[in-house]
Amino acid sequence: PGTGCCALSDTVRLTEHAVKAGCAGVLMLPPFYYKDVSEDGLYRSFAEVVELKSGQKIAFLGDSITAGGMAPLGYVSLAVAGLKANGIEATAIGAGVSGHKSNDMLARIERDVINKKPDWMTLSCGVNDVWHGDWGKGVSLEDYKTNITAIVDAAFERRTELGPKS
Numbered sequence: 104p105g106t107g108c109c110a111l112s113d114t115v116r117l118t119e120h121a122v123k124a125g126c127a128g129v130l131m132l133p134p135f136y137y138k139d140v141s142e143d144g145l146y147r148s149f150a151e152v153v154e155l156k157s158g159q160k161i162a163f164l165g166d167s168i169t170a171g172g173m174a175p176l177g178y179v180s181l182a183v184a185g186l187k188a189n190g191i192e193a194t195a196i197g198a199g200v201s202g203h204k205s206n207d208m209l210a211r212i213e214r215d216v217i218n219k220k221p222d223w224m225t226l227s228c229g230v231n232d233v234w235h236g237d238w239g240k241g242v243s244l245e246d247y248k249t250n251i252t253a254i255v256d257a258a259f260e261r262r263t264e265l266g267p268k269s
Contacts, residue, residue, distance in 0.1 A: 155193065157190070160196055160222050162224040164216050164224060164227070164228070165199040166228065166230060166231050167200075168227055196221050198215040198219075202231060204228075204235060205246070208228055209254050212254055
């Protein structure tokens with residue numbers, strides 16, 4: 104029943120503020136991050152803030168969690184199905200690669216995301232950056248911050264080259 108780390112109302116309010124401030128992207132955490140929130144309730148709440156339209160493409164950039172998310176019961180497929188159930192036909196662009204860390208995602212953002220011209224991008228990153236540190240192949244916190252900032256900046260800077268915004 105969720106971690107209870109975030110109140111959905113606070114998350115939606117902060118997201119709305121970010122969109123009004125000009126942010127080109129929005130982070131939507133999956134339903135299990137919230138207590139007592141159904142998937143339908145989560146989608147309805149964010150639909151009030153995020154203007155996703157039928158026909159748009161969503162790139163899902165990440166690691167094995169995202170790669171697995173493309174499976175029929177994976178989070179990517181469930182997100183697209185949830186949107187469809189709410190009248191929005193979206194296309195998922197799978198950009199998850201098993202074992203990838205923030206530096207790997209940064210190296211392939213152009214090829215796997217920007218060149219495919221999505222209207223939206225999600226980013227799921229950090230598990231391998233930390234976990235691979237157990238055998239000396241992780242990413243330091245400072246490098247992680249630098250890489251994530253560069254990924255977001257790359258997507259933001261290229262937003263006019265991405266898919267049409269109607």
